[in-house]
Amino acid sequence: MAEQVKSDMDEVRNLSLDKSILLIDDLHTHFFTSDGVIKAVDGVTLSLKKGFVLGIVGESGCGKTVLALSVMRLIPDPPGRIVKGRIIFDGADLLALDEDEMRRIRGGQISMIFQDPMSSLNPVFTIGAQVSEVILLHDRDVSGPRPALAKAVDVLKIVGIPSPEKRIKDYPHQLSGGMRQRVMIAMALACRPKLMIADEPTTALDVTTQAQILTLMNDLKDKIGTSIILVTHDLGIVAETCQEVAVMYTGKIVEFSNVDKIFNNPLHPYTNGLMKALPVIDNRSESSRLYTIPGTVPPFTDLPSGCTFHDRCEESMDICAHEFPPVCYPEPDHMVRCWRFKT
């Protein structure tokens, strides 16, 4: 069994190594707490092709943010630690780098956008100072604060901030939520990173602002050629912006394919349940009740045996309670971890 899994993993690796900007290989990030070891990322293998948007979806507490932070190597240690695996970014293993080398990559080649723009901007510095700081640190072509500030103005213009030459003197509290998130995106894009990780970038924003920010991210991806990992719980956003989707449950990727297959032909019972549980506008007359997945997401300290979804699954079999399903490929580009697809 283990050998089968291993050869499947090798296949993923070979398929994607040439075109991919990022390859996560059997990554394990654990937290060592007084309640026991929390395996927030438990054997994740993923790849992201150049210029693609990969969506990582899952409910709160499934480990998607920890996965994103692991790629940035921002896991607080203690209690957390990446215990196993490789993260190959642009040909180099990030986990083998020392802290100085990692710092040069972070913000320069890989950047991150967080959910809450208010708490990720420093309230005592102007936005001009904060955007130009990134440029000063990572852009070798820019020397001195004045050219950096000039470049900051350019970047702020790109992300659609009106009259940026005046706005650079503003402090974060003087901007609206949408504007703050634009500043965060400007900081993330200032050095034309190869990879951008956006962790719930629009969750704190209103729908009309959200639509503007997502359109902006898509335009910039085409302009700059940045690859994006989008971490979100909103399946609507995934359908509109991502090409590939990974569904995460209790620290593991349970399904991975392109966006059409995930939405039109979801194989894993969990993905299927999530799709059916979405309320669709004005369909109450047709079906009076929403589909619900029974039970709740189990806490990491108390995971069920075998497949961690088996006690909520309507299609579970005997084997599901005993062993976590291996990686299965019902179709060449559709990965699912479910015993029903084991041939």
Place this chain on the structure above:
Amino acid sequence: MRPLLEVRGLKKYYPIKTGLFGKSVGQVKAVDNVDLDIYPNETLGLVGESGCGKSTLARLILRLERPNAGTTIFGGIDARNATGESIRNLRSGMQVIFQDPFGSLNPRKKVLSLVEEPMLIHRIGTKSEIRERALRLMELVGMHKDVLGRYPHEFSGGQRQRICIARSLALNPKLVICDEPVSALDVSIQAQVINLLIDLQDELGLSYLFISHDLSVVGYISDRVAVMYLGSIVESAPTSSIYNHPMHPYTQALLASVPVPKPGLKKVKPKLRGDISNMLYTLDGCVFSPRCSLAKDICYNTKPDLIEKEEGHLVACHMC
């Protein structure tokens, strides 16, 4: 049919104070001349972006705030004249469920006493009757009676929201105001709570004022929908009418902004200028005019009234 709740010309202005002596330099029109009706056994959805006054309107209806002008008439009682005993009746007839099930349950009380508390305050029945009713309520919302001795922190978000729902039903209300009740919950748990709310409505004949920023949830649960922008209702209509045929440019933009879980679907992106305006600047004309692509001179100068353009479909827009 007579409405269960009639809201007429409701206004709430908050003064903006500055300086050492708190001189008033202007006012925020949080709720500006709002009219609403909610009929028995009906769900009215109220949508709008953050800061548009949805929650203030809910607080005014519940009489947790006093309005500057206008009134609410609930079950024939005018809230303006209600004092003492009659305000107590008013409040037991209207209950509320808040967004955050973590912040709205006292962490030092056990579940049983949390559910019993409203009944003790309103002195309905003897101690044993109250206990019996609390047990029945917990069963109604799908909680096992073994958990009654536990504290709120021992429950997940969805279960806590169930406790809040049980508590809100303790006094047999006719109207339950749900202020973003599922926004803090995950998709699969959200579906459970929505189903529960629909079941309870069918069983108990409740009316809901369902406040949310999530248009899919509102569209699913509501019979009628009202759209709010900067303190004013800009459009209200039956659900299918407003979703299939939105008239106000803001409603159109709002609906076009909702991400749809269907890949490859080509959508017309909304043409919207800027962000939601600051409430501090008062406008003479239409509240939406600074962002509207259709705005003409009249929109900047005169505030449009909410007019019935089709049967049951009300719009406040000069251009419709």
